[in-house]
Amino acid sequence: MKKIAVAIVMGGYTKESLISIKSGTAVYNNLNKSEFDIYMVYIFNDRWVLKNNENKEYHINKHDFSVKIGKKNIKFDCVFNVIHGTPGEDGMLQAYFQLLGIPCTGCNFHHSNITFNKKYCLTLLKNFGINTAKFIFLNKNQIFNEKKILKKIGLPCFVKPSRSGSSLGISKVYEEKNFFTAVKKAFEEDKEIIIESFLDGKEISVGVFSYDKEIFVLPITEIISQNDFFDFESKYSGKSNEITPAELHPKIGSRIYNVAKKxxxxxxxxxxxxxxxxxxxxxxxxxxxxxxxxxxxxxxFPKQLESAGIPLSFFLKKMIEVSITRK
Structure with a gap:
C-alpha cells in the first residue's frame, strides 16, 4: 500500500517562525512513519526549501509545489500547515494550495483571512452576540484624537496590531502619555491596529477541532501570566502557569464550551x-x-489533547485524513 506523502510546512515571514519550526518538528516526530512519507518544508521570505535528515536543502518548485531530489520528482498528497502568522495563518498559503489542488490541513483561505484579522473577526462575532471588549480600529496615517479614543475605551487599555500573532506588537497602556508610543509600536507590525478596553477577569484558552462532521471542545486551560499580561515572553519563555483542566464552576465551564463551539x-x-x-x-x-x-x-493545545486522553499521533493523523477527504 502506497504511503501518503505529507509536506510539513513551517517557518513563515514573521518572528513566529522559530515557534513554527518547533511545532513542525513535533508534527514530524509524532506522525507514524509506516503510514506516511514525511517531508519537512521550510518557507521563508528568501527561499522555500525541503530539508532532509542531513539538513541538505532542496528547492521547492513554486509552480506546482514539487521538489526534485536526484532523479525523483516528489509531489505531495497533503500539506500539514504549521506556519503561525503570515503566510500560513492569514489565508495566503491556503489559497495557493487550493489553486494547486493540494489538500491542506486547517480551514480554507477565506476563513483564515477573517479569523486572522482582528478587525473582521471581532466585528463579525459581536454581530452574532459574542461578548467582546470595547474596541476601536485605526489605519496607518489616519488622523485620530487620542483623548476621544481613551474617553470611549478607558484606561488601562490594550493597543494591538490587527494582523499579528503571539502577542507581537501588543502594549498595555496605563497612562495617556504612553498611548502614542504603544500606537507606534503596533503600527510596526501592521498597517491596521486595534485599541481595546481592559477586561479584569480570569484568562482561559479553549481548543476546538472537528472530524467526521462532529465538533469537539477540549478541556479548558487557565492562563496565569507572571508578566503584566500573556505576552510573547509569557507564552514562550516559561513565564506563565497554565492549568489544564481549569478549575471552573460547572455552569461557567459549560457556558465557555458552548461559546467556543458557537x-x-x-x-x-x-x-x-x-x-x-x-x-x-x-x-x-x-x-x-x-x-x-x-x-x-x-x-x-497538545496539553489539552493529553488532558482529553487523545494521543497527539492519533489527532495529527485525523487532521490529515480530514483534509484529504474534504478535497
Whole structure:
C-alpha cells in the first residue's frame, strides 16, 4: 500500500517562525512513519526549501509545489500547515494550495483571512452576540484624537496590531502619555491596529477541532501570566502557569464550551483552533482565535489533547485524513 506523502510546512515571514519550526518538528516526530512519507518544508521570505535528515536543502518548485531530489520528482498528497502568522495563518498559503489542488490541513483561505484579522473577526462575532471588549480600529496615517479614543475605551487599555500573532506588537497602556508610543509600536507590525478596553477577569484558552462532521471542545486551560499580561515572553519563555483542566464552576465551564463551539461554527472552521477568553462575572469575553495553534510540547493545545486522553499521533493523523477527504 502506497504511503501518503505529507509536506510539513513551517517557518513563515514573521518572528513566529522559530515557534513554527518547533511545532513542525513535533508534527514530524509524532506522525507514524509506516503510514506516511514525511517531508519537512521550510518557507521563508528568501527561499522555500525541503530539508532532509542531513539538513541538505532542496528547492521547492513554486509552480506546482514539487521538489526534485536526484532523479525523483516528489509531489505531495497533503500539506500539514504549521506556519503561525503570515503566510500560513492569514489565508495566503491556503489559497495557493487550493489553486494547486493540494489538500491542506486547517480551514480554507477565506476563513483564515477573517479569523486572522482582528478587525473582521471581532466585528463579525459581536454581530452574532459574542461578548467582546470595547474596541476601536485605526489605519496607518489616519488622523485620530487620542483623548476621544481613551474617553470611549478607558484606561488601562490594550493597543494591538490587527494582523499579528503571539502577542507581537501588543502594549498595555496605563497612562495617556504612553498611548502614542504603544500606537507606534503596533503600527510596526501592521498597517491596521486595534485599541481595546481592559477586561479584569480570569484568562482561559479553549481548543476546538472537528472530524467526521462532529465538533469537539477540549478541556479548558487557565492562563496565569507572571508578566503584566500573556505576552510573547509569557507564552514562550516559561513565564506563565497554565492549568489544564481549569478549575471552573460547572455552569461557567459549560457556558465557555458552548461559546467556543458557537465561535467555531460561526466561522465555519475545519481542522483545529484555539481561542482565548476573559471570564468577567461568569461570562466569557472573546479575545482572539488561532487557526494554527502551537503543537510543540510547551504549547497549550497538545496539553489539552493529553488532558482529553487523545494521543497527539492519533489527532495529527485525523487532521490529515480530514483534509484529504474534504478535497
Amino acid at each position: 465561535v467555531y461554527e460561526i466561522f465555519n472552521l475545519s481542522g483545529m483552533s484555539r481561542s482565548e477568553y476573559i471570564i468577567v462575572n461568569g461570562e466569557p469575553y472573546f479575545l482572539e482565535i488561532n487557526t494554527i495553534p502551537g503543537l510543540s510540547k510547551e504549547s497549550i
